[in-house]
Amino acid sequence: MITMAKFVAMVIPQRGFDEHSFHEMRKAFASKNILVLVASKQKTSAYGDATNENFLPNMTLGEIRVEKYDALLFMGGKGFAYDKDVVARHFVRKFLDDGKLVCTIGNAAPMLDGIEENWQIFKEENTQNAKEFGLKISGILLGEQNEVHDL
Numbered sequence: 001m002i003t004m005a006k007f008v009a010m011v012i013p014q015r016g017f018d019e020h021s022f023h024e025m026r027k028a029f030a031s032k033n034i035l036v037l038v039a040s041k042q043k044t045s046a047y048g049d050a051t052n053e054n055f056l057p058n059m060t061l062g063e064i065r066v067e068k069y070d071a072l073l074f075m076g077g078k079g080f081a082y083d084k085d086v087v088a089r090h091f092v093r094k095f096l097d098d099g100k101l102v103c104t105i106g107n108a109a110p111m112l113d114g115i116e117e118n119w120q121i122f123k124e125e126n127t128q129n130a131k132e133f134g135l136k137i138s139g140i141l142l143g144e145q146n147e148v149h150d151l
Contacts, residue, residue, distance in 0.1 A: 006034045009069045011061060011088065014041045016079020019048035021105045022055075025073065039064055041085075049078040061087050066094045076106025083110035 008029060012022060029036050037058040040046045045054040061082075064072070072095045074082060082088040092111055095102045104111050 006032075006070045007068060008034055008036045008071045008073055009039055009064045009091075010036050010073045010075060011039045011064075011082065012046050012055070012057065012075045013077050013079035013081060014044075015047050016049040016077045017046055017055075017075050018077035018106055019050045019053050021077075022048070022075055025075070025105065037069075047079075061085070061091070064091055066091065066098055066100070069095075069100070071095075071101035071103060073103045073105070074108035074111045076104070076108040080107050082108070083113065 010022075010025065026036055038046075038055065039059045039061050040057040041061055043057055043060050043063075045056055047054050072091060074080075074088070088111065092102050102112065
């Protein structure tokens with residue numbers, strides 16, 4: 001039986017992304033053979049919040065094609081500012097409307113503020129999707145605890 005690969009679009013802040021979580025999540029996904037492509041506001045070096053590590057994203061946020069990904073993950077960090085970004089919020093809605101998993105790490109949780117009605121609908125389905133990704137869920141998928149992460 002051939003299993004289709006899973007793909008995650010990981011969104012990081014251009015400056016101040018959470019380096020530790022970034023590397024931990026990439027390792028966790030790699031261990032499950034899940035392919036990760038990284039997006040940021042620009043396709044130029046993004047910088048971490050601890051050692052100022054730089055990482056060149058694969059694409060801009062606007063280049064994400066919802067149909068190509070199984071999940072959308074927003075990484076937090078000192079520089080997180082996507083919660084008020086119209087394009088980023090559009091992608092959250094689109095992924096949820098398509099029944100796909102949307103995750104946040106750390107202070108990226110505000111990405112899910114104001115869309116609780118979708119989480120009520122997709123809560124059980126997304127819990128199962130997260131388990132399929134081999135991830136453990138912290139807390140509940142509503143309110144301030146909108147985190148999915150590997151422990």
